[in-house]
Every structure is written in structure tokens, then in C-alpha cells.
Amino acid sequence: MKEDIITLGHGSGAGLTHELIADVFHKEFNLPSLDDSARISNRMVVSTDSFVVKPLFFAGGCIGTLSVNGTINDVSMSGSKPLYLLASFIIEEGFSIKDLKKIVQSMQQSAEESQVRIIAGDTKVVKRGECDGIYITTTGIGILPEDVNLSATNIQIGDEILVNGTLGDHSAAIINARQKLMLDPMPASDCAPLYGIVQFLLRTGKLKFARDATRGGIATILNEIYRETKLGIIIEEDLVPIKNTTKVLCDLLGLDVLYLANEGKLISFVSAMTQEMIGELKKQKYAEGAAVIGKVTDEVDGVYLRNSIGSLRPLRMLASDPLPRIC
Numbered sequence: 001m002k003e004d005i006i007t008l009g010h011g012s013g014a015g016l017t018h019e020l021i022a023d024v025f026h027k028e029f030n031l032p033s034l035d036d037s038a039r040i041s042n043r044m045v046v047s048t049d050s051f052v053v054k055p056l057f058f059a060g061g062c063i064g065t066l067s068v069n070g071t072i073n074d075v076s077m078s079g080s081k082p083l084y085l086l087a088s089f090i091i092e093e094g095f096s097i098k099d100l101k102k103i104v105q106s107m108q109q110s111a112e113e114s115q116v117r118i119i120a121g122d123t124k125v126v127k128r129g130e131c132d133g134i135y136i137t138t139t140g141i142g143i144l145p146e147d148v149n150l151s152a153t154n155i156q157i158g159d160e161i162l163v164n165g166t167l168g169d170h171s172a173a174i175i176n177a178r179q180k181l182m183l184d185p186m187p188a189s190d191c192a193p194l195y196g197i198v199q200f201l202l203r204t205g206k207l208k209f210a211r212d213a214t215r216g217g218i219a220t221i222l223n224e225i226y227r228e229t230k231l232g233i234i235i236e237e238d239l240v241p242i243k244n245t246t247k248v249l250c251d252l253l254g255l256d257v258l259y260l261a262n263e264g265k266l267i268s269f270v271s272a273m274t275q276e277m278i279g280e281l282k283k284q285k286y287a288e289g290a291a292v293i294g295k296v297t298d299e300v301d302g303v304y305l306r307n308s309i310g311s312l313r314p315l316r317m318l319a320s321d322p323l324p325r326i327c
Contacts, residue, residue, distance in 0.1 A: 009320025
């Protein structure tokens, strides 16, 4: 650790977060892995996550939908079926009961969509000024089928890299809401459950590994995979799906969509899928914009983006995300 104090960058999901986890939590807790979920028995999987997004309400969702779908997705990426959630609330004195009800209702609606039960939790209230409205922590529990084993160690040269739709939508919605940019059309968060997409990919027999591309975007995940496997990765810029509004925002603010957070997108490593399979994938809910955007290759050592003229640009892991409190 180069810093002797915690900075916002330590919560960004990028390089500083990895340093913090490795140098403090992993070392002291002797964690078995740095994954978003953990198997605590042969078939039971658990994951926990905290949500501090600002603003609390935004186009396409709110902190409630994030807190449920975010944890459901972390459980789902292992191939598990999410079953139960526990929810913990830290609420600031003076917070609106009306807004709290809206948040809780959104959580229940998101849980019902995924056939998940919220079964327990905890509530604490702190003095006015000691919390920014409300923070939520959710813990998810799921069951892993006996024949499923998704792991980065399954990835091989020649595997394709697949996303289920346009990237950067969540970050675009948060930036637009914070800065009151009044973009038209208004960007909306892609917050959504991804269990169904993972299960479809498993049924094809092609899925090797999957991860939901939240903080740090797909570039951060790809760097995590490279560090674990030492396999080269090339992303084709022309194949990356992006909405025009998000592209305009990126151009305006000098952002790279590959580093922007998503809350309803996964990045998966698959053996070559047929066009028929891709067509069927696009019929699945939340996968209409699915696309193969790159490959695992021995052409490079690291993670690279190939632009329209064929040049390669390295995609390195950032020290911190320029957009704190994105989820």
C-alpha cells in the first residue's frame, strides 16, 4: 500500500481497490480467492455487496434495484441459481419515509423478477450529516448445480469474448443525473438481472467463464483475467456495442466506454458460437444487443484494443475509476 489513508479511489473497483483487498483484507482474512462470490459448501454460493450510489434515483433504476440485481448477478456469474437475499440498511436521520418506501418496493419488484426471496436484514439510523441519505448492503445465497464449473482456468487461446449488449449505459445515466446534462434521449441505466443469460449460455455448452462488468468496466475485468491466466486478449473497437448518447457523452468528457460501469452487462468467455446460437441469445431478455467483441490470442502479451485502421492500443488497469460512488 502506497497510501496511508483511504481515498475514494480505493472504492473504485480499479487498481487501488485490488491493492487494498490484497494488502489488507486478503492477507488478514486468508481469503480463498478474490472473486465476487464464494462457494461455502459443495453447492452453496454466497456473495455480499454494499451500495452507496449517488444520486439515489436515476433513469433506469435506483439504489434499491442496484442492491438486489447487483448481488443476484454476482451469485449468477458462478452459474448458481440465486435463491435468497439478506438486506442491511444504514439510514440518515431525516431521510424521507416516502423515498424509503419507493426504494424498498423497487427491491421487492427486482427480487420477484428473479424469483428470489428477501428473508432477513438489519436497519441502523445515524445522526443527520453522518450518512449521505441511505446505504444498503445485500447478501445473496444461491445453489450451484453439480455439473457447472465456470472458472478463468477454463479459458483457452481462440476463445471468443462476448457481451450481452451496449456498454457504459449505467455510468452514462449516473453522469447525466449528477451533472444535469439534459441529454436527449436521456441515458438510462442498464440495471438488470443476468441469471437467465448465464443459464442460456450454459445450455449451449460453450460458456467457460463469466463476470458482470460493473465498476471499472470490461477493461478492468479483462485485465483481471489476463493477470490470472497470462493469456493475451484483443478487443475489436468496431465490434463494441455502444449507444449514440453514451458515445456523445464519452466524446464530450473524454471518457473511454471500456472503463465505464455497467449494471446489466456480463462479459463471457466462450468457445466459438454459431450464428444460430448468437441469434437465439439475442432473443433472451436483456441480451438483444449481444455481440462477440474480441478473442483470446497468443498474438499479444496483455490486453489490447484494435482500432479501425488495425493499430493496437494497450488497455491497462486504471489506478482508480474517475467516477466514484457509481453503484
